[in-house]
Amino acid sequence: MGITLFASFGVLLVTAVPIGIALGLSVMIALLLDGGMPLEFLMKELTTSVNSFPLLAIPFFILAGEIMGRGGISKRLINVAESIVGSVIGGTALTSIVTCMFFAAISGSGPATVAAVGGIMIPAMVSKGYDRKFATAVVASAGSIGVIIPPSIPMVMYGVSGSVSIGDMFIAGIIPGILVGFGLMIYAYYYSKKNNYLGNGKKVSIRNIGREVWNAKWSLLIPVIILGGIYGGIFTPTEAAAAAVFIGFIIGVFFYRELKLKDLEDVFIESALLTATILVIVGTATAFGKLLAMEQIPNKIAESMLSLSSNPTIIMMSIIVLLLIVGCFMDTIAAIIILTPILLPVATLVGYDPIHFGIIMIVALAIGFITPPVGVNLFVGAGISGISLEVLSKAILPFIVVMIIILLIITFIPTLSLLLL
Template sequence: MVTFLLFGSFLFFLLLSVPIAVSLGLSAALTIFYSGVVKPSAIPQGLVTAIDSFPLMAVPFFILAGNLMGHGGLSKRLLDMANVFFGRYTGGLALIGIVTCMFFAAISGSGPATVAAIGGLLLPAMAKANYNKGYSIGMLASAGSLGIIIPPSIPMIIYAVSANVSIMQMFVAGIIPGLFIGVVLMIVAYLKAKKENYIGTTEKFSWHQKWQAIWDAKLALLAPIIILGGIYGGVFTPTEAAAIGVIYGFLVGFFVYKELNLVSLYKVLVDSALTSATIILIVGTATIFGRILAVERIPFEIADYIVQLSDNPVIILLLINLLLLFVGMFMETLAAIIILVPILLPVVLKVGVDPVHFGIIMIVNLAIGMISPPVGVNLFVGSRVGNARLEEVTIGVLPFLLAMIFALLVITYIPSLSLFLLKFVA
């Protein structure tokens, strides 16, 4: 009865379009007051203790750092550099977009932020070159989802805290899968562009011009090196790295590139504060929700039930992938992680799946959810930036969506893609 009330009320509030954080909190509160499964004092305690975490402090810092770098001119210089190297190939602008998203992902840690930052600069150029609008935005939305796969990644931090694994190990494990998905997306973009005859630019760049483009983008390229190099080298923690990213983004955007001013800085601070507040509310209310699950031993009962269906890791991971793909279509990424990790982690541990590898599987699934209708947040951001109908974008994203599902299966069943680099870190 408690389980039915908890999940039934949660789904009911979602169907009423109540925000995810409020839906989680209301369903948990309703269950607590009706069943008495835990004391009502668990509600304020859960809201406070959930965010009383040093690793979690990295989230608002990474959000602010990504916004500062997006508005401060770093994304523009990354695009210019990518154009020099990839602009002359078939589908050159699409390749430029994917490569730039991969670089910007290593700065922002956010999928929607990557789509917004790169799309505002790239989509007008693609429209001028007569690229189909649905294809252009579909490509960008897919590449933008790399923002939560390539480290630093905000969902990876949330998973690491929820699963009690190392944030640094999650970051390291995400490098190869993120690059692999990026290459798969580039292959699909090239084949699609070849079919539609989206030719590249006729301009040829000398090695001097290529070197000049790299030199102009040096500060943008240096950002992920400072952030990730400092983390992997043990110089500072992920939280400290996020704070350093904020300082770096501000100094470069305000004093070096001078594309940040007091007006844009105010907008960056407001947007970052709103996004951070939303995430913190989700974390707090989802923690109360998860506490009820733990008291009722719901995760362990589900784990036992799934293992009874099959003890074959291949079958279990396939079932979990199907579940996560479905959940990702409807639920916000961070809420899905906080709710599902306590439920699914015991299942995969029973069949010998490494928790870090499972974290990458979960993150990739939820990244696919970002481009899956009806609630694919990257599709909404891309359609807004590109001024296109959602139906048009949904058709354009289909080949990239299928490519990412293929990449997901490869990552799921070849654990070494995620775990190989962990051999080289402490």
């Protein structure tokens, strides 16, 4: 059955079948050919796998991101970022990255971050003389921070799949997410200096920073409430997601007055479509993973990996290479559901903390957001800027290298993930 699962899944992916449908069809094919289990198995998993209180955080964070993206929050975060780094060489590119870091602490989604920030910053960079390919690559790569800095939808999935505290995962992602952002900023500065992309010509002013921070105070308060509430034990991550929706709505409608009641229909439709897509993947990936577990495939893979070497470094490097390859072809949510039961036991056997390994896994799969053919951020960025996916894929290669270097630093310095716990 295992061979049938992987073979049919591979063929369906190659033929460009959407990931959730490909997973479900491969399960159906395996069940039909094996004949030992009824097709009702798939139907049962599709319903029971999403019947989970922690998973309620996903639609709430998606809805919160949509509300905040339309409620004027993005513009104010951009103004704060520009007041801090806008005067530096490559200031507009650096502003884009810092804004993505801010928005990551609100949305929990890579594509949502690219859409919210890129719609404003890519045209702004192009208007100031930045190469369109570079401008798009900056936002697309920085958007991947959306799943590293908490709150993060993939972290919710890892917590559920690996029976790990979602709150601890959120806290552990703060320093690695900031580190990835700084890494991207260093390369953006280098490229901008090489190509003479100047800053905005304004001097950095504490008064100006203070004014922009004050204007964006409600936007900046959102991640403080979410993370502070979780870390302080006031509410669970799921309850925090619901609180984010409520706070974002109040700020967008009553404080900034940019979110109109007539906009809510579109907000709900977009959120429902994205939520449905993710939950279909969750259900089919869970069924796929259950069949693998019944065939003892996770145990066999773990044993084979451990038999290759007893050196933790070699084993972890093998895992990272596997995750980077999988990220090119598989949706992050599906990869987490399927691979966590396989790889987490291997990582813990060679001495890696489950929280630390979760961060490694999230960062490695976040790189998949900007690697073709599945890189979702590439599609969103290309759609905004109007350049082809092939051109963008070449322009983003240096950013991928930077993120891999940061991934290795996070992997071999566990303190970066565990310091705040």
